[in-house]
Amino acid sequence: MDLKGSKTEQNLWAAFTGESKVRMKYTFFASQADKEGYKQMAAIFQETADNEKEHAKRFYKFLIGGSIHPTEENLLEAAEGELDEHSNLYPEYERIAREEGFHEIADVFREIAEVEEEHEKRYRKLLANIKNKTVFKKPNPVQWRCRNCGYVHEGTEAPEVCPACDHPQSYYEVLCENY
Template sequence: MACNFSQSKTKENLMRAFAGESQARNRYTIAAEKAEKSGMYTVADIFLYTADQERAHAERFYELLKEMSGQTIQIDGTYPVDQQETLAELLRAAEHNEKEEYEDVYKNFGDTAKEEGFLEVASAFYQIAQIEHIHEIRFARLAEMLENNTYYASEEVSTWMCTNCGYIHEGKQAPKVCPVCRHEQGYFLPDEFIPYKG
């Protein structure tokens, strides 16, 4: 059933999504600062990388609200407070939030947009939900590695890259200090997260 956008639930859902993505970006930026303070620079980078993607999602939802430009949209919504003490706990909270967006929130928002006749909006919700699923998996894997002390160590020979200079180390443990640039272990990234691998 097609309806007027200004009277639609989709308009409100877009604003909820915009607010949610904006808050996620800030939560991940704050989490990155905590990671940096604990010397986990590559975990901080992953939080910031994900925060930039959340900003892009927010921008897309905001673009889809262009028809409402100059107006104020009142919404009610619920948003998480993630003030965990450890990085693993922060990652688990992020995993949970991304899973909710993927499995529930954006699927339902997409279904509503489709029912109301806003197919472009529905498509955006469904596509971004899939990206949130990738975020969920990434955060889960990082949390698991920190919980199991396998971020810098492995029972088998593995690979780490110094994100400052690009040095690749193979062994059962990342070096405490990069032999090339002398940056500390916190700059080493496990193989599965190395971008642009050759």
């Protein structure tokens, strides 16, 4: 049976969108409760937000035919989505907001479009790292940091296994000191 074009497909998209929106809203609520000193309520909002994420994921998997795609495909899809946002959607939203006299909102659309452009660049660079097999191997020595324990290794390749905590290579990233 084909889901495409069915009322059930429409309902799945509506449910996915609704769960995604409420997840973000609950995340905002958790942050506010935390700021106000209500730690238990913040934790409950966050737990519920995490539950809503899982509901959205279940609906999304039906929509895409079963499972989340491989990272390489996801990076390309994400880059294309960011491209659309910064080159089409947000410029149009900015134009409309300006025409309607909402200049502050228009400015925010413009500024966020710039962020989305940076997101696109980042996703494309990460995709290139996978294609070029340079995620865990670089042409020149760099410092690799284990994201689990903080161990730092210098070399052209991240260790297969962290000698400090025994976590696999997937936990390594190039060390970028920004302090």
